[in-house]
Amino acid sequence: MIREVQGIILMLVGIVILRISWGTAYLDYVKESMRPWLLASGAILVILGVLALVDALRRGGVSEAEAQRSDEEIVFDGVEGDHDHAHGGPRAAWLLVLPILVVFVVAPPALGAWAAARDTTNSVAAQQALPPLPPGDPVPVFLSDYVTRAVWEQGVSLEGRTVELTGFAVSTDDGGWQLARMQIQCCAADAFASKVQPVGLPPDFADVPENTWLTVTGQWVPGDAAADGSPGATPSSSAIPLVQVGSIAVVPEPVNPYD
Amino acid sequence: MLFFLAQRWLMSRVESPALETAATVFVAIFVQALPFLVLGVLLSAAIAAFVPQSFWARALPSNRALAVPVAGAAGAVLPGCECASVPVAGALMTRGVTPAAALAFLLSAPAINPIVLISTFVAFPGEPEMVLARLVASFATAVIVGWLWLRFGRPEWLRIPRRTHLEGATPWHTFRLTATHDFLHAGGFLVVGALAAAAMNVLIPPSWLDALADNPLLAILGMALLAVVLSICSEADAFVAASFTSFSLTARLTFLVVGPMVDLKLMSMQSGFFGRAFAARFAPTTFVVAVGMSILVGWWLLT
Numbered sequence: 001m002i003r004e005v006q007g008i009i010l011m012l013v014g015i016v017i018l019r020i021s022w023g024t025a026y027l028d029y030v031k032e033s034m035r036p037w038l039l040a041s042g043a044i045l046v047i048l049g050v051l052a053l054v055d056a057l058r059r060g061g062v063s064e065a066e067a068q069r070s071d072e073e074i075v076f077d078g079v080e081g082d083h084d085h086a087h088g089g090p091r092a093a094w095l096l097v098l099p100i101l102v103v104f105v106v107a108p109p110a111l112g113a114w115a116a117a118r119d120t121t122n123s124v125a126a127q128q129a130l131p132p133l134p135p136g137d138p139v140p141v142f143l144s145d146y147v148t149r150a151v152w153e154q155g156v157s158l159e160g161r162t163v164e165l166t167g168f169a170v171s172t173d174d175g176g177w178q179l180a181r182m183q184i185q186c187c188a189a190d191a192f193a194s195k196v197q198p199v200g201l202p203p204d205f206a207d208v209p210e211n212t213w214l215t216v217t218g219q220w221v222p223g224d225a226a227a228d229g230s231p232g233a234t235p236s237s238s239a240i241p242l243v244q245v246g247s248i249a250v251v252p253e254p255v256n257p258y259d
Numbered sequence: 260m261l262f263f264l265a266q267r268w269l270m271s272r273v274e275s276p277a278l279e280t281a282a283t284v285f286v287a288i289f290v291q292a293l294p295f296l297v298l299g300v301l302l303s304a305a306i307a308a309f310v311p312q313s314f315w316a317r318a319l320p321s322n323r324a325l326a327v328p329v330a331g332a333a334g335a336v337l338p339g340c341e342c343a344s345v346p347v348a349g350a351l352m353t354r355g356v357t358p359a360a361a362l363a364f365l366l367s368a369p370a371i372n373p374i375v376l377i378s379t380f381v382a383f384p385g386e387p388e389m390v391l392a393r394l395v396a397s398f399a400t401a402v403i404v405g406w407l408w409l410r411f412g413r414p415e416w417l418r419i420p421r422r423t424h425l426e427g428a429t430p431w432h433t434f435r436l437t438a439t440h441d442f443l444h445a446g447g448f449l450v451v452g453a454l455a456a457a458a459m460n461v462l463i464p465p466s467w468l469d470a471l472a473d474n475p476l477l478a479i480l481g482m483a484l485l486a487v488v489l490s491i492c493s494e495a496d497a498f499v500a501a502s503f504t505s506f507s508l509t510a511r512l513t514f515l516v517v518g519p520m521v522d523l524k525l526m527s528m529q530s531g532f533f534g535r536a537f538a539a540r541f542a543p544t545t546f547v548v549a550v551g552m553s554i555l556v557g558w559w560l561l562t
Binding site: 006009010017026030034038041045090091094095098102106108109110114119120121124125187189192 | 457
């Protein structure tokens with residue numbers, strides 16, 4: 001790989017990272033807390049890339065003999081065939097073009113209905129008693145929080161409260177849909193889905209296209225959509241709790257699509 | 260204009276939700292690992308450029324069998340994940356650290372550093388013994404693999420990154436050359452690993468896991484293989500492990516011990532840095548030792 005290209009690839013990777021973390025696109029892939037690290041590493045890569053490019057252009061003026069000598073120095077590095085350092089750069093670097101292209105051209109969206117539908121675990125047992133919901137009527141609650149409270153505390157802390165849940169629609173086998181939202185710990189590779197079953201939907205919302213973002217305002221009612229709605233079922237990680245819909249509206253995708 | 264047309268055209272191609280999910284996971288792994296990789300190459304460049312070779316001779320015991328656990332314990336101070344430790348271990352070898360010790364460091368650094376242990380503590384609130392079990396099993400694995408390398412490893416299997424061509428006119432210049440080279444090299448192999456992990460993430464149906472959880476031994480093996488396939492950053496894997504509630508604590512410990520030491524992106528990066536002959540022997544050995552240690556420590560501390 002020629003040195004000019006090395007510098008350009010470094011710069012482009014840096015620019016890609018800066019571009020997604022400058023705005024809010026990075027939130028489709030990683031947590032908000034990664035932002036300063038992304039900005040810093042993007043900047044470092046751009047600087048390294050520019051310096052490598054300047055080096056390469058300057059080196060363009062060196063004598064033939066000197067270039068020859070530096071190539072000889074490099075050859076022994078290739079003990080194995082897969083480690084090609086001819087012209088002073090690792091061949092593997094070409095692979096970095098792939099993420100650059102994928103981010104700039106495809107810009108894959110946040111995980112949606114397909115990923116949510118295949119996740120069969122809906123919640124993890126609450127490790128300790130959850131604090132009461134904050135004041136507010138309605139009170140906005142994360143879907144994952146709602147599911148944990150509904151399944152593992154039998155809805156004790158939800159009773160009598162009007163909650164506001166935001167998520168996207170996932171179609172179910174029976175032709176209906178559930179409200180889902182993904183939760184990430186670190187990046188989208190470790191995402192989990194939380195799902196609730198809205199009941200008492202107005203007729204215009206009986207059928208909603210997948211991945212439509214909605215805000216549902218309503219109240220907790222006992223029951224489990226995964227176990228034929230039998231109320232009082234034993235808490236399980238696959239239980240899908242219900243929400244009695246008071247009002248419902250289509251909303252734009254939140255800036256941070258994950259819980 | 261042309262760019263937007265190309266984007267439109269490609270978007271219509273990528274309509275398959277499975278492919279789209281894989282693309283998201285691929286970018287996510289790459290973006291998540293990148294800052295750690297940059298940190299790692301800056302550290303390895305600093306080692307190459309500013310730390311005199313004689314320092315390592317003084318810092319590590321001259322007895323090589325003793326240097327292995329010392330280097331393994333030193334892994335506790337590098338607050339990064341596995342992507343950072345590959346270039347650092349490479350730089351250590353180049354600077355004359357005995358390979359077995361550098362390998363013990365490579366294995367222990369992403370597994371037992373404070374950030375990882377704290378996140379394990381937070382992820383398993385009712386089970387503080389999980390933190391101890393992870394520390395003990397990971398450290399033991401790192402040291403044992405280091406010793407195995409010392410006893411059975413052959414120099415020709417390992418390609419120690421030599422880099423006279425990266426020596427610049429000034430230490431600062433060497434620093435830049437090394438950082439640039441290491442990033443391009445490790446980054447390329449990170450791409451391969453992230454691609455493989457994204458494909459696996461989409462291809463393996465989650466229902467397979469539920470079937471494994473009931474058999475104690477299969478549960479442990481299943482968690483170990485899942486750790487290899489998912490290639491999650493070691494600073495986040497505790498939260499993922501905690502969520503597999505249907506699996507035994509020992510199975511989840513195995514996930515935590517194997518993940519930072521053997522996974523698809525690491526294997527790809529290791530074969531890039533140290534050669535295929537190395538990775539083909541090192542990764543399976545580490546896998547076996549890590550699973551064995553997890554079962555042993557799990558039986559001792561978690562039952």
